[in-house]
Amino acid sequence: MEHEFWHERWQKREIGFHRRDVHPLLTAQIQSVAQTGSTIFVPLCGKSLDMQWLLQQGYQVIGIELSEVAIQEFFTEHNLPYRTSREGPFTAYRAEGICIYQGDFFDLSEAHLQTVAAWYDRAAMVALPPAIRTKYIDHLQHILPSAANGLLVMVEYPEGYWKGPPFAIHTDEIRTSYQDNYAIEVLPLLPGFTLGGDANVTERGYLLSPKYKA
Numbered sequence: 419m420e421h422e423f424w425h426e427r428w429q430k431r432e433i434g435f436h437r438r439d440v441h442p443l444l445t446a447q448i449q450s451v452a453q454t455g456s457t458i459f460v461p462l463c464g465k466s467l468d469m470q471w472l473l474q475q476g477y478q479v480i481g482i483e484l485s486e487v488a489i490q491e492f493f494t495e496h497n498l499p500y501r502t503s504r505e506g507p508f509t510a511y512r513a514e515g516i517c518i519y520q521g522d523f524f525d526l527s528e529a530h531l532q533t534v535a536a537w538y539d540r541a542a543m544v545a546l547p548p549a550i551r552t553k554y555i556d557h558l559q560h561i562l563p564s565a566a567n568g569l570l571v572m573v574e575y576p577e578g579y580w581k582g583p584p585f586a587i588h589t590d591e592i593r594t595s596y597q598d599n600y601a602i603e604v605l606p607l608l609p610g611f612t613l614g615g616d617a618n619v620t621e622r623g624y625l626l627s628p629k630y631k632a
């Protein structure tokens with residue numbers, strides 16, 4: 419997806435991916451991947467309420483998001499006074515416990531994520547078409563600290579049912595993408611996120627723990 423695609427979606431308010439509640443898998447599983455007080459990386463974070471929930475639970479949050487509209491709305495909607503600073507290719511938005519980098523995920527480096535204990539991917543990997551997704555997985559594994567755990571939420575639906583995004587990502591692809599470096603626990607299927615429910619669309623969580631810690 420081109421950057422323009424996402425900027426337009428935020429400008430035109432085509433943000434059906436934005437949930438009005440905290441994701442139940444996050445609340446159920448966060449303690450499996452990171453202790454309270456530790457830092458959670460939220461790639462392609464949008465203005466997810468999940469980040470506010472993490473802050474309320476005592477976690478620190480690092481996010482990365484292309485859209486400054488999304489980031490400003492996040493801080494405004496939660497009444498979080500923030501400051502901004504220009505840092506290389508990014509504008510960093512900071513408030514107590516949280517830093518969201520406005521810019522391209524692919525410009526992040528290891529230095530930005532040194533303190534991260536776990537990453538939380540909800541609607542990040544599934545937002546990307548296959549060619550970019552491969553780059554995303556490579557870059558993510560390159561910049562994460564080797565001890566970081568993962569909590570992933572993927573969308574599943576029958577082939578051809580939707581055009582995407584979100585793209586359907588099944589367990590086989592998660593294994594191919596991460597099994598070299600992570601042990602993978604596959605969580606049970608949940609009803610999908612679509613408004614009013616849609617039996618063809620489901621979500622599945624994964625817990626990833628590193629096989630090799632430096």
Ligand SMILES: C[S@@+](CC[C@H](N)C(=O)[O-])C[C@H]1O[C@@H](n2cnc3c(N)ncnc32)[C@H](O)[C@@H]1O
Pocket residue numbers: 424425435436437461462463464465466482483484485488521522523524540541542545
């Ligand atoms: C489907 S939305 C999901 C947002 C959030 N994770 C949530 O659960 O609501 C994907 C987000 O990724 C952002 N995005 C897409 N490509 C990006 C990139 N290369 N770098 C940073 N953010 C990106 C988009 O602007 C969009 O807000």
